[in-house]
Amino acid sequence: MTAPTSSSTAMTGEAATWHLKPVFSARALFLGILAFLLLAYSGHRMQIDDMVGRIAGFALVAIGLQDAPQGTSNEEGVLESMFPLAVSERTPVDRIADFDADALPPFSHLETVSVEESALDPDTLQMTTKTIEKTFLVEPGGYLLLVITKIIETIEIAVWASLFAVIVSLPLAWLSARNYSPHRLTYIGARAGVSFLRAIPELISALFLVLAFGFGPIAGILALALHSAGFLAKFYAEDIEAADRRPQEALRALGAGDFTILRLAVLPQVLPSYAALTLYILDRNVRMATVIGLVGAGGIGQELKGRFDMFQYDRVGTILLVIFVTVLLLDQLAAHVRRKLI
Amino acid sequence: MQTKTEHLKKPPAANHTGKAALGFLNATKTYGDGPPALDNVSFDLKPGQFTVLLGPSGSGKSTLLRAAVGLVGLSAGEIRVQGRSIAASGRQARQCIGMVHQDGSLSDRLTAAQNVLSAMAPSMGWLRTLFQAYPAPLQRKACRLLARVGLTEDQANRRVRELSGGQRQRVGIARALMNDPDLILADEPVASLDPATARSVMTLLRETAREYGATVLCSLHQIDLACDFADRIIGLRAGKLVFDGEGADLTPRALAGLFDQTSTSRPFDVVSP
Ligand SMILES: Nc1ncnc2c1ncn2[C@@H]1O[C@H](COP(=O)(O)OP(=O)(O)O)[C@@H](O)[C@H]1O
Ligand SMILES: [Mg+2]
Numbered sequence: 001m002t003a004p005t006s007s008s009t010a011m012t013g014e015a016a017t018w019h020l021k022p023v024f025s026a027r028a029l030f031l032g033i034l035a036f037l038l039l040a041y042s043g044h045r046m047q048i049d050d051m052v053g054r055i056a057g058f059a060l061v062a063i064g065l066q067d068a069p070q071g072t073s074n075e076e077g078v079l080e081s082m083f084p085l086a087v088s089e090r091t092p093v094d095r096i097a098d099f100d101a102d103a104l105p106p107f108s109h110l111e112t113v114s115v116e117e118s119a120l121d122p123d124t125l126q127m128t129t130k131t132i133e134k135t136f137l138v139e140p141g142g143y144l145l146l147v148i149t150k151i152i153e154t155i156e157i158a159v160w161a162s163l164f165a166v167i168v169s170l171p172l173a174w175l176s177a178r179n180y181s182p183h184r185l186t187y188i189g190a191r192a193g194v195s196f197l198r199a200i201p202e203l204i205s206a207l208f209l210v211l212a213f214g215f216g217p218i219a220g221i222l223a224l225a226l227h228s229a230g231f232l233a234k235f236y237a238e239d240i241e242a243a244d245r246r247p248q249e250a251l252r253a254l255g256a257g258d259f260t261i262l263r264l265a266v267l268p269q270v271l272p273s274y275a276a277l278t279l280y281i282l283d284r285n286v287r288m289a290t291v292i293g294l295v296g297a298g299g300i301g302q303e304l305k306g307r308f309d310m311f312q313y314d315r316v317g318t319i320l321l322v323i324f325v326t327v328l329l330l331d332q333l334a335a336h337v338r339r340k341l342i
Numbered sequence: 343m344q345t346k347t348e349h350l351k352k353p354p355a356a357n358h359t360g361k362a363a364l365g366f367l368n369a370t371k372t373y374g375d376g377p378p379a380l381d382n383v384s385f386d387l388k389p390g391q392f393t394v395l396l397g398p399s400g401s402g403k404s405t406l407l408r409a410a411v412g413l414v415g416l417s418a419g420e421i422r423v424q425g426r427s428i429a430a431s432g433r434q435a436r437q438c439i440g441m442v443h444q445d446g447s448l449s450d451r452l453t454a455a456q457n458v459l460s461a462m463a464p465s466m467g468w469l470r471t472l473f474q475a476y477p478a479p480l481q482r483k484a485c486r487l488l489a490r491v492g493l494t495e496d497q498a499n500r501r502v503r504e505l506s507g508g509q510r511q512r513v514g515i516a517r518a519l520m521n522d523p524d525l526i527l528a529d530e531p532v533a534s535l536d537p538a539t540a541r542s543v544m545t546l547l548r549e550t551a552r553e554y555g556a557t558v559l560c561s562l563h564q565i566d567l568a569c570d571f572a573d574r575i576i577g578l579r580a581g582k583l584v585f586d587g588e589g590a591d592l593t594p595r596a597l598a599g600l601f602d603q604t605s606t607s608r609p610f611d612v613v614s615p
Contacts, residue, residue, distance in 0.1 A: 253413055260463045
């Protein structure tokens with residue numbers, strides 16, 4: 001009876017001399033220091049020190065601890081001229097073709113102001129200033145309405161791009177799933193194609209597509225669809241490869257072909273994941289659609305770029321706000337749909 | 343009972359020509375360069391019998407059954423279904439085999455009825471498969487089968503993952519019966535079930551097979567179930583056929599030859615006293 005007790009005390013006594021592995025090994029410390037030095041070197045090259053200093057400067061100015069530096073401060077000037085945001089639209093009526101004062105657009109009114117206009121008198125060759133009456137068509141929500149129309153166009157671009165991406169990537173995923181690709185060569189080819197699609201940034205392909213299809217939504221839809229198809233095909237294929245084999249074998253044992261197995265034993269399994277991936281792509285395409293608009297591929301981005309180039313920062317502000325609200329709403333919607341599906 | 347099973351019965355099988363329903367001839371299977379999972383196994387199933395394949399885990403039961411439906415290819419030897427080699431007429435041979443698998447072989451997110459009907463998808467066009475548009479007679483047949491294995495209408499329309507383990511195996515049996523099989527293979531159909539449910543599922547399997555006139559080869563690792571349900575027991579150990587007889591022939595000595603672990607090469611399975 002005493003034997004086990006003594007042997008267990010001997011064991012615990014021995015355990016007191018054990019060495020436990022240190023949490024941070026010398027190797028980890030060395031790697032940590034190396035990473036720090038690399039970051040410090042790169043930080044200087046990337047002007048991180050300058051960046052931190054200037055941001056701190058803005059912050060001090062913002063809370064009033066420091067006077068605004070003399071000279072031009074672009075960042076501040078832009079911010080200031082964004083407010084108040086542009087919501088209404090004022091158009092001189094003489095700029096509107098076929099203007100009819102009796103048939104104004106809804107909720108709009110006319111405004112007449114006297115403005116002084118300097119002009120060169122062709123007879124006397126003197127600069128004369130005369131006061132003339134100028135009539136404007138004022139639409140109170142006009143600009144906001146235009147921006148909303150543009151953001152809807154952007155969402156349409158994103159939806160079509162995502163739809164095409166799904167249609168293209170489903171067969172691509174089949175070909176690039178290792179266990180369903182009909183041949184090694186189709187597998188390698190499909191994988192290469194998928195990587196290629198994913199490798200081209202939307203902004204670059206949009207540049208070329210605008211050359212081919214002109215300004216407008218076609219270039220935007222194609223640019224987004226190609227990139228998204230590459231993304232979706234890759235992750236769809238990985239889901240197929242990771243799907244539970246047992247339901248697939250049950251159908252295989254009945255003599256089912258690949259299509260039947262994919263439809264009845266794989267698709268039901270991967271559907272929630274596919275839905276989540278597709279929603280992510282839709283969300284991402286809405287954001288990217290605003291960016292590729294900058295190169296003329298339609299939508300809100302095109303409007304944003306135009307206003308930015310004309311220094312109309314109040315309008316830029318409106319656009320940014322509308323984009324922000326849209327992304328927020330879409331995020332909520334996507335989260336809701338995802339909850340329903342999974 | 344008589345009227346209930348009447349419409350389930352298919353016309354008497356014309357292809358029972360006295361040939362063995364399923365035959366293995368020197369079946370050998372080696373995975374990679376490991377030891378053989380099947381080592382020269384030869385036996386014939388007698389038509390109409392309920393044969394149990396008994397053996398411990400890793401003895402090659404799944405390999406044998408999977409080889410019979412072409413899920414694994416043999417390294418050597420031959421498998422014949424009703425006299426035809428499955429290597430030569432794979433698809434045709436499979437169409438008269440129904441298989442009940444271990445738990446997890448149903449499509450979780452399809453309903454019980456859709457799972458039963460999926461057995462008919464291999465012989466349908468791709469458009470019908472895509473939309474799971476099964477012909478009405480097949481749908482009625484699936485409903486009858488699901489009722490036969492003891493599911494309600496509500497359960498038939500539930501996703502399989504919402505059913506209990508026992509109910510899922512019943513759905514699996516219904517699926518195996520869907521293509522009027524002459525031969526039912528079952529790979530540890532009750533391995534994941536509690537003893538009472540296991541017994542009721544085994545009873546269902548034996549009864550439905552009898553109604554269909556189907557020959558059964560069912561693998562098990564539970565000795566008591568094997569003795570109670572089998573017309574004939576085939577014992578496998580390390581890929582070799584080491585027993586062939588009735589439950590009454592399973593002497594303690596024979597059992598030790600099948601299950602005794604002291605002589606296996608896996609010392610970690612041995613429970614020390
Ligand atoms: N896919 C496989 N690859 C390699 N070895 C396998 C594979 N399937 C089974 N085996 C091996 O074959 C032997 C028999 O396995 P199995 O047929 O599953 O036995 P059982 O179904 O009786 O438990 C085991 O040693 C197992 O490790
Ligand atoms: Mg097994």
